[in-house]
Structure formats: C-alpha cells, structure tokens
Amino acid sequence: MFELDDVSCTPGPAGAMATVRGIPLSEFDVVLCRCDLSTPPWTEKIQQLLLLNGEPGVTVLDPLDVHIRAASKRAMLQQLTLDGIPVPPTRECHSAADVRLAFDAWGQVVVKPALGYRGLDVERLLDGPTPSALELVDTLVERHGTLLAQPYLAHTGDYRVLVIGSKVSSCTRFDTAGEAWKPFSGDLADDPVSSAFVDPPDELASLALRAVKATGLTTAGVDIIMSEAGLTVIEVNPVPGWAAWTPEMARVPNLQLVEFAESRAGAESGVGAASTRGWR
Template sequence: MKLGILAWEEGEPESVGIAGTATERGHDVTVFELDHVRLSPGPAGAVTTIRGTPLSAYDVILCRCDLSTPPWTEKIQQYLLLDGEPGVPILDPLPVHIAAASKRAMLRRLTRHGIPVPPTLECRGVDDLRAAFDQWGEIVVKPALGFRGLDVERLLDGPTAEALTLAQKLLERHEVLLSQPYLAHQGDFRVLVLGSEVSSCTRFNTAGEDWKPFSGDEADPPVHHDFIDPPDDLSALALAAVRAMDLTMGGVDVVRSGTGWTVIEVNPVPGWAAWKPEQARIPNLRVVEFIEKEIEGMT
C-alpha cells in the first residue's frame, strides 16, 4: 500500500507515529503538508502532484491537516486538489472534513441528528456577548475556528469590564466567537472512534482552575489523564456523533454535567501527542489497521 499522510506539519507527532507503524508493516508512506500539493502539467492537461509524484500513484490519503488557521481559502484550494482522483480515497474528503473543522457547521449538524450539544450564540460584537451573559450568566467563549483550547476562555463573573475587554481582544483576533453556557463538571472525556468502533477513551481530570484539558499554551502539558473503559452510553454517544459527521475517524470531546452527557465537539483530526510512547503505539496501530481494512474492502 502506498499511503500519503497529509499532516499539519511534517514533524507532527501523530502523523510521524502512524507513518512509522505503517512502514513497519511494509507500506510505502509519505508524510506531506498542504504546501506540497501542487497542480502540475500532465499528459492530458493538469494533474495533482505530491512532492512531484502524481496523486494517482497513491492508494489512499489520510488527512490530518489543520484548517483552523489562515489562509483558509488557500488551504481549501490545496485540499480540493486531493479530492476526486479515481481509485484514491481520501480519509476524509474536504466536504466531510470542513463540516467538522467549522465549529458552527459541526454544532448545527450534531443538533440536527439529535446529539446533545451546548446551546450556542454566535458573537460578532460586545452586544452579542452581553446577550450571552444575560441568558446564561456563566459562559465560555471560543473561536469559531480553533484547536487545543487556544483562546477558549471561561467567564464566570458576568459582563465585567475585565471580561468584556478580554472578549473584545478575542473578537479583534478572530472576528467571530462562539458563546456557550459554562457547564459545571469534573472530568472531560475524549473518545477516539475509528470506523464503527470505539478505539480508546481518555478521562482528563479537569476541575477548578484546570477546567479544560489543554491550557491553550502549546508548551504546557495537558492536565492529568487516565485511560478508561467508557460506559456503554458514552460509547454509543461518541459513535453516533462521528456517524452524524460522516467521518471515518474522529475524536469526540464530551463532558458530563447535571444534565447528562454533552458533546462539546467532534474533532476530525484526533490527537494523542500527549500520550506516552508506549500508549501512542496503540492508536497508531489501530489507525493503520483501519486503513488497511478500508483499502481491502475497496479492492
């Protein structure tokens, strides 16, 4: 199998780990970035190449790229070059990936499929934020596009001058924020789904000031976490959420509050870089085995 792995960056740990596992199993693997995807001259006109090799030479492309940062329009055009090559499936194609990368589209689709998500207000100015405070009192604001908890803030004291100043800075940076009620909880659950199976479940021991698994500072490690066997209702919810998004694999972020399980988001690029190497080998192998089965089922 000739496998292409589209990564955020060439050294992205999960992509490197998957590539290493696939290579150990005898596969030919190339890790590349979106900037390595080019439109090139071909015998009949124009073809897609990856580092100069025609896309048609690959058996499958695994997408682990980041669409949460600019330049979004250029990234989409580069991604589109990978889509539609006969006999070269993309896991996952752009329409599927982008519907999950966009938190607005993701929340809408999950709601339509009956998946419990937080009520959400799109904020484009301070008046919108005041409306969120009026409705919920304690809120969380986050970028409409983002990852790893960057610029996700919990505002518990109402529309104070300090809170509005912080929110205004975030609006200037991102233009659009999503505001949701803060759901008091202890513990965040990350469920990794591959195909129709739950591969693993991690419980991040969030509480108090450590209220989110990742601080937002990429240099900081996540809060303490444990691997658990998820209860049946959590597994069923995660599977339903990934199925609703039409993803072949996804990381489902879930909290349990007084109202029960709530899906915070479904990540089309689940990560496990914070895991110990011996732990990370497990999802690396399962991803490769999943891709092998997908290719076998297509032949």
C-alpha cells in the same frame, strides 16, 4: 508524510495533474487527511484540499466536505443537533454586544473561536459582563472575527473518546476542576491536566459513536462532559491528537488506523486489501 503545501498542480501528459512532492497523486491508494483548518490562509488550504480530493481511485479519509463540516464548529454543532446529539446551546458572536446577549441568557458563559484547536483562546467568563470580560471579548473578536458563546456547564472531568472506524479505540478522562477547567490550555508546557485512560461506560461509548457517525468522520476525538445536564458533547474533532502518548500506547491507534485505511481503500477498489504503494 506530507503537508498541504506539498500538494501542487503541475503539467501532465493531458494537461493539469495533481502531485505530492512531485509524485503523481494517482500513484497513491489512500490519503489520511489530518490537516488543520483553524489557521490562515483558509482559502488556499481549501483549494489544496480540493486538488487532493479530485483524483478518481484515491481514497481520502476524510473527504473534503466531511472534513470541512467537522472543522467548522458551527456546522459541526448544527449537524450533531440535527442527529439528536446533546450539545450546548450556541450563539454566534461578532461583538461584545452579542456576547452580552449570551450573558443575559445564561449568566456564566464560555467563548471560543469559531475555528480553533487545543483550547487556544477558549475562555470561561463567570462574573458576567464586567469591563475586563468585555475587554477580553473585544480582543478575541479582533483576533478571530467570529466567536461562539455557550453556557458554562459546571463539571469536574472531561472525556476524550478516540473513535477509529466504527469502534472506540481509547477513552481518556481529564480531571478538570477549579482553575484547571479545560484539558488543554494551548500552552504545551502546561498540557494536559492530570489524565488517565479508562474503560468508557456503555452510555459514554455509545454517545461518542453516535456523534462521530453524525459527522460522517471515520477518525475523530469526541469531547464529552458530565454535568447536571447529563452527558453533553462539546465537540467532535476531525484531527484527534495522540502525539503525546508513549510509543507503546500510540502503536494501538496507529495500527488500527492503518488497518482501517487499508480496509476502506480495499472496499472502494473492490479488492480484499489495498496495495502499499502509497505508504511512503
């Protein structure tokens, strides 16, 4: 386990060499990338990822371009749309005036950071462009720079479908209604709302798999809601979390992830399975 700050450019026999905590990156077979790009310094994180992705023979899951495109909600939604995946219409906003246009179009809106996670600063505005709503928007714009506005789609539950490789690993239903309208508020003391593991209907599982395939990710958490508009993908998360699961539950995706990583590394190296020198 290491962080991006542990990836460094150091002197090597032939010049510059990438290392992880002083270990040459070339000694690893596979790297599972679960870095969060929603917090600064973004440019430094990209440079660290470039270094991590630059070693021939080292498989990074997922590669830099795939990870960044999924982390960027704008690019992720664009890609899903291009592949025919149902997503909410989305307006990029840099001011309260931009959000007013969203109110004009949809009446009730959700605003969220263009880069974000865990539902932090995702707000539902149901009463139009009231002074308090616009004041909140100004605060969010000042904090994040760019917001995304979407119509609020009334629903009573969210689904998080965990996909590993090309298979559904699990499906969680979060019972969201009333004031508890989103599964995660960003406050660890309150999360999540009531939830249960369910067997996803074929339509739900198929949509999740199509969404992940569209993004090019190999591991992802797909957020899907059911509203009057039908099944709608809210986003595809490149770093799905299952840290809060019990150890017994977590063993299932943990094992699936290791098996998939070994299989992918083995396929790319032309052997049956990867060695384990990189699993430290």
